[in-house]
Amino acid sequence: MRERADTPVIGILGLGIMGSAIANLLAKAGLDLVGFDPDPIQQELAKDMGVSMRPGAEAVVRDAEILLLSLPTHHALNDTVDAVVRVNTSIRALVDLSTLELEHKLTNLTRLNTVGVPFLDCPISGTGEQAKTGDVSVYASGCEEAYQHCRPLLQLFASSLHYLGEFGNGTKMKLVANLLVAIHNIATAEAMLLGERCG
Template identity: 50%
Template structure:
């Protein structure tokens, strides 16, 4: 099997990117341990590989869209054994920088390149190609991936040394966390004030108080519908932990983020781990009920 592009990890983000690549005319070899994800990939016109290593053997550029550190370690080990020298691996996930460096060094020993390229955007944005690639690492490898990035994103920013992509992603995600919670807080206030939420959404979007998160997740909050998720709360937890560690390690104050972080933790405690992060509005609604009952 041969393909011009590969992707390992066909979850919310990965499947959306695969769809964009296929629509742009790329042949896409994909692998995911989930059988249902693989079936969807085949139905969408993708080529099914039996392992991450097989993907890296048949495609010169391979995107990695992984759920966590254990997956990166496992995928790296497989590709080191079965991948083809000269392959460029594009690590898109939000993971610790030191773990990405370990993977990069292991792959380099096998003649393969790993670049650090997390993306800014939600799963819904990935479907429409409304992502920004935060590319870092070997400049020639990044340039080689240009046609792939053009298919999945509206913009690619090259940020220099390996790891700068992740640093920028953590800064961006801090704002995502805060803006998403701010949107929920504003809509709960409007709800308590007896305002029509659809009208409130339209008015805020037209004014100075809007944000990308308000525009993207506001409709879910207005409807009170948090599934299917564009980012699950339990996956978001990993990102929030990385932001907290990053800020603490640099001695950077993050008081707004700290409050927001606790609200997302409460969302998980309420059993909303599998729902979209917009469900933080449910947390604030529960707080409003408790305050009224006290």
């Protein structure tokens, strides 16, 4: 639970490769963290980092002021929003760092709007190894007031922040970035093949 009004409790749902890297950086920065992951191994790793683990998403939602999501599927996002709606909490922002289908994010934006919880679409660009050192980019979109409130937090685990306006623009930019990476990888493979054939 909150111990000091000026030190918000940060909730993290999803403590896999990216989520655990983010949690570790935030713990090292001295933040008060609560979290949940269904994988017992990830639970233990997060606990060792300094995350106060909870038995489920609802418990995290109850205790957190800002909620960070690093989720594998839109089903997990739906379940998280279900928990937020049920608990009817006073969360100041729900920040989705996952790369998921935009249609599902938009559906949950509507649901969260009905209970007055600001929802930010903030997919991360970078690898798990880069996330460990905070060398990732965040493509943020959604309510600008909520983004400005969360900006100091995001800066603790991202080297580059890009605020892109309307909700969903973050995911769109992430898809563009993914396409550029794919094109680069294909071009590199073709160049290597050409080099081999040329001797």
